[in-house]
Amino acid sequence: MKVRFNNVSFAYDEESVVLKNFNLTINDGEMVAILGHNGSGKSTIAKIMMGLLEVEKGEIYLNDKVLNMDTIEECRNHMSIIFQNPDNQFVGVTVKDDIAFGLENKQLPREEILNRIQKYLRLVSMEDFIDHAPEELSGGQKQRVAIAGALAMESELMIFDESTSMLDPKGTKEVNEMIKKIKNENNKTIIVITHNLEEASYADRIVVLNSGEVVTDGTPKEVFKKIEVLEASGLKTMESVSIIHNLKNKEYKNKKEIEEALWELTFNE
């Protein structure tokens, strides 16, 4: 699904303007990472796309159809979002109820709902937990249920809004593996919102956001080369990337010197 923000402005109140004449196009089938520090406006963009916030000015086009009060319900049929807090988006009393929630809203037939619950729980390897309550699951498992719920809607666009930032390393890994799997097996459009460069690096394209503005946009390699831009946007670069940048500034004669420099950079900085 193609998404286009055209001169969008948005503010929660008069003092805090989050977006001002914001423009961004996401192409069909693309996996885009929206990268930015806390408070840079990432979640606001996601909520605008889902029609949870109303813009003051400008338009959002989804597949060239404008998003407004009349089209919102239809548009939501084609988009899913996974939020940050695993507990606050688990609506059902059990895993089964939670996955069914969106499908019940869509008024799918009961049989179809039961089939999809089976199918997508298997896809996220949670089929053994179908009758479990959320209190019996880890954060990573709850997020996988949320992903199964989103996949079960069979929408064209999936948005992950910092869906790993409240998880432990194990949960983070589980969810990231899931996102990669979805990317490889479907032709869905995926938007990964994150402040973590490593998570962004799996995407086809990275859009860096600072104070509601796109500061740079390109392939992971292109973006990571602009270390000054990333640092100015309050982002901490990956270890390996900063080592590369540090090496660039010096002259080395042979492999040994490079190796020595690498050790130094890894431990002294």
Added chain:
Amino acid sequence: MNNIALGQYVDGKSIIHKLDPRTKLLSLMLLMIAVFLIPKPLNNSFGRTASFIMLGGFAVIILMIVLFTKISLIKYLNSLKQLAFLFIFTFIIQLLTPQGDNKLLLDLNLNLSIVGILIIIAWIVLFILLRKFIPLKLFVFLGLTCLSIYLLTYDLGFSFGSFKLKLYEDGLYNGSFFFTRIFLVIMLSTVLTLTTKPTDLTSAIEWYLHPLTYLKINVSIFAMIISLALRFIPTLFNETQKILKAQSSRGVDFKEGTLKEQISQIISLLIPMLVISFKRAADLADAMEARGYIPGAPRTKLNIMKFGLSDLFSFIITLIIFATIIIIKVI
């Protein structure tokens, strides 16, 4: 998690588990009402024995239901544990209240001797200090109370007065009657919560509320509210535990201190709870809307309820029991 009543469902395949939640809800409610309708032992033409026979009859029926669920009795007793103190307290109050023909069960003359009182105070202090290590606290406490009373019947020295402790016979009957009655009602409600999934219960409640739709009241919203409450009560409970732990690691003790200190400690718990809950409610609303929820709009029902032969059978039995009580009550 285990000590809150809502998340109590125990998986099983018993006859009771398999009943339609609508049958279970209505039948158990009718039985509870029936238990409350049993005439009190006092002030009735019927006599004390009849009341207790009826109570006994219900006890047998309820015990049978409990056995049919094939759930261990310990689970049932656990749900009674929190209320045990209240039961015993009501029982004692009943014993001490003059009623009916004021026939005395026990008439003790207690001496207020300084030595005796000091011994009792020593016991209480010891009990409080050692309470963490005492098993079956409630029974030990009751035993100590009886011993104290017995001790006071003797003058141990330095007596400065005396008073009469009167226990009434009718109080004993009334107390046992109320005690058993509330016990049976709680057993019945426990049968419901142990054998019915919260979602099924919600579906049943929604079904019974259905007539309200003719008054243009949207019942599906109520059902959603109940189901969200069921979903979030355990989470809130866990969160409270977490905050309590965090506060106590900072030296806040909710059980000690003056009233003023305790109030400020409770506020220090409530404020983070409120902040978290508001954030949660906002997030949840977003998540539900994003997944296409429109309040009051028609939705597919995943839970379907089937009223079968066993439901009809159980319901008829319940009705017979209920009708019997009503007839007895009227006569």
